[in-house]
Amino acid sequence: MPHVTIKHFPRNFTHQEQQRLAAEITALVLENFDTHGDAVSIALEPVEKPEWHEKVVVPEVTERAELLIKAPNYRKQ
Structure with a gap:
């Protein structure tokens, strides 16, 4: 806990972009929830327009x- 899902229009993220996004979101979650980085999960869910x-x-x-x-x-x- 916690789990973050980001629904978005389809976009091809590079591995680097995904890693940067995950690191930045994880940092924000850690600032606001009493948890540790290994407890955070993040999903990207593309949805067609x-x-x-x-x-x-x-x-x-x-x-x-x-x-x-x-x-x-x-x-x-």
């Missing part, structure tokens, strides 16, 4: 709004 609303906005944002510590401000483009 046409599926974003159905797979992320509704179940993760709309239906679980009480859990958000930062809400999105989606703008129509």
Whole structure:
């Protein structure tokens, strides 16, 4: 504990980018939770843009709004 999942539009991360992202997120988690680095897990979950609303906005944002510590401000483009 804790586990962090980042849902995002598909993007090819290099191994170096993944390692840097993991290190930076882990550092933030360690600053804010009473745990150690080996207890932190992080997942990247790509979601296609046409599926974003159905797979992320509704179940993760709309239906679980009480859990958000930062809400999105989606703008129509």
